[in-house]
Amino acid sequence: MTRWPEPALVSKLEDPSLNTVDMTVNIGPQHPATHGVFRMVLTIDGEMVVDCEPYIGYLHRGLEKLSENNDYRQAMGYWDRTDYLAGMACEAAYCYAVEKISGVTVPERAEYIRVIMAELSRINSHFMFLGAFGADVGSFGTSFVYAWRERERIYDFFEEVAGDRMFPTYIKIGGVAMDLPDNFESRVRWLLGSINQGLEDLDGLLTGNEIFVERCRDLAPMTAERAIALGITGPVLRATGIPWDIRKAEPYGVYDRLKFDIPVGRQGDIFDRFFVRLSEMYQSTRIIEQCLDQMPGGLVLNPDLPKTLRIDNAEAYFRYEGTKGEYGVYAMARGGNKPYRMKLRSPSFCNLSALREMVVGTYVADAIIILGSLDIVLGEVDK
Amino acid sequence: MTFGDPFFGYSWLDAIIRVVIVVLVMTVFVMYWTYGERKLVARMQMRLGPMRTGPYGLLQAIADSLKLIAKEDIRPAAADRWVFEFAPYLTFIPVLMVLAVLPFAQDWGVRNLSMGLFYVFAVLGLNIVGIMMAGLGSGNKFALLGGVRAAGQMVSYEIPLVMSLLSVAMIAGTLDLDAIAAMQHYRPFILLQPLAFLIFFTAMLSELHRAPFDIPVAESEISGGYFVEYSGIRWSMFQLTEYASMIAWSVFGSVIFLGGWEYPKGGDWGWGWQLTLTLIKSVVWIAAIIWVRTTVPRLRIDQLMAFCWKVLLPLALVQLLMNGFILVYDWPQELLFVTSGLGAALLVGIIIARAIRRPKKTSGLVGTYRQVQGTPV
């Protein structure tokens, strides 16, 4: 049973002659369910949502303009604040894009490190999703705390490697900033064990819960055609059944040497989105294990890198599989040490465009978990 | 020592003294139960809970109450003044009235009414009025939504609740809470009426707005529901009401189903043991409520109503009918256990049958993974 807008509601939206009093409820920008400073204005008729109007921009910092006014190295600090749950992945995407227009090569060891860091960031971000989504559905923070334990360990690990937890600026153009600590491999393997344990816990808490499944199943399903038409990427797209993953489609880094599966859903409902993310985390741990096995020695930073990077006329679009979807960086250089134009195609922003049509016709309580299932990060939406 | 006699000659004075004692004990219990709940929830969530105020955070309850008393009492400009300000107290009065008839030990309550059971559920239903006043008077849409939800929920769940209590009252043949407790000398009524117990527990969670039925106060949806605009002392009145009614429900439920102060050996071992029994049972009862709260997500409003009207109510009605047959024709009492147990098995079976449709653990779903090589579709 699908729950798209019922005919009655649709006709009510379009027919002004029937005069019923709807209520407008403002959810956000300060609301526990909006995961940041997102705001949506719901028009509700009793408990049913008849209209939804999202408002964004409360966290706009002018990332693209800031990048134009800082040189390639300095702008890095702004980029890992886009998807602030996966700072390492954003840095990597930025670096790949700049490397693509400048032609700087990256040592192999650094590529592996980047993959490990990006996948750990993905796990981190998805843990945040699982925890917050459980809280949205109403499990009183238990899922949140479960997720938080693993996140804390990952952040501790980042701190050990890079000296900072959320915004490490560890990945540099031409490699990574410094080599790994000595106990790196055993540390990562321990971390992976802990992550697997945390995943088992969360899996048992949420996936095994009848009420949770009942709340999520068959809610706001999205067809593959509609998802493609809206430009949706990432787990939300894969939940509709399309195995589209940039890491497979246009492999960058060393992803073509690694074995992993793309989890896809069946019908694109909330439960599939949840489940795709959960499964992706297992795949990420698999990727990290392979990286540890294959990782060569050697340098981690291109030694031929000039002190100040200057790029002549060049432009490139680099698509990166961010945690939320296709994290596309468009870079354009016209000489000098600063980019002429940087553009971010942020996946959260594009995924958010599906919100209205999914929310209309559902209950208020559903609207909250639909928003949660899109897993937006406001730093990325507002840029 | 018996508590049945008045402390002083005058029955009014005696009643007032007893009320004061009950309220004081209840308030202290609530203060420390909030601490206990935080510790318990923290343990379930792999945390430590309050640790900083005093040894093991023991002074946390006092710090919290001081903070709440000192906090500014805010009234929104759009609020309906009198409705807004009196709503918290109106929610508290029914709970207080209920505490006055609960038997905490043999003959030890404020007063024992011959219609105690009826009184309890008649009066406990009244605090919805205060909740709706809060929802209407706050001038806030979240509060209004919370009030509407609370009203629908309480009106619906009152019916299975009353049905489950009636089925026990039929067996007991009395509405006197003390007599009902005393009747369970050999076996508590939960053994005779497991289905009624399950229905009672579920409906009680709903009446208390506890997870998974915390829809009226859903923090992630309507951010607190009817008390979203309250602060300081009035907010703490709502909190006090919630916890006090939790205590009232747990004592009431343990009297009805678990034997109250009587089972086991309450009548033989004296009042000390009886009070201990009441304490143990109500603490376990409340801990169960909190356990449920920590682990399950929230239902949606239509699922909540469907569960009430399509599952709980028919089962409760059938049980009432079966009880009637068994009691009128004087069939052996063991049949009560059989029929009610079958009903309980059916209820659990319904839930399990619905849960079977869910996917197994993650590894069971490998079929949906697709190994994709090269460029995808």
Next chain:
Amino acid sequence: MVPLENYLVLSAIIFSLGVYGVLARRNAVLVLMSVELMLNAVSLNFIAFAAYLDPNKVTGAIFAVFVITVAAAEVGLALAIVIRLFRNRATSNVDEAATMKW
């Protein structure tokens, strides 16, 4: 102690207040509330009569039970009508619901 007349006068006052409310107030819900007042006055009368005049003291209480039943049924139906009216007309004023059909 309290004589029967006191109850009768009290219920007469409540009843006439209810009559005034039904006739004067225009909000459908308020009209309903006034009807509730009148019904209450009636059942108070029943019980007072039973308690003072009826030898076995019970019949009045049973009639009051019936009155309460009817009141509950009436409120359920009437509020359904009010909500229906409000959905279609965006008003709960009984004067504006004078047409037989719309």
Next chain:
Amino acid sequence: MATEVLWWIFAAAIVGTSAGVVFSRSVIHSAIFLILSLGGVGAMYVFLTVEFLALVQFLIYGGAVTVLILLALMLTRVDASGKPERVNGTQAPWALIVGGVLGALLVIVALKTTWPGNLSDKPAQIDLNLISQRLFVDFGAPFVIASVLLLVALVGAIILARQEDGD
């Protein structure tokens, strides 16, 4: 004596709150006055030693009827449109006259009549068993009819309030 004083306090409260129901400006205040008034009448039942009926009054009126009324008020809030609600219709003066005359008439009748066989000043205790005996045996048929009435009302209310297609 104490009972008498309490009675007068409650009587005054009932009259005051009932007047509040019909005269107050805000519908919500009316509803809350109604709750208090009904509660006062419940207390009157206690004075008349019919505690059972007082509890029925609390359960049905306090727990169900007034909740329904408040719910209807929440669902039909008039302040959404912004204009203040008109308290009284055009026939308010006539209503005042009718209500006043009716009330005066009733009071006069109540006071002038000598009630036959005023058995005792203090009503006797009413037994719950007796009530159930009368209700389920002597008044069995009306009881069944009343339950059917409730059922019909329930179904009717559901049909009326249900949102049909195209509405």
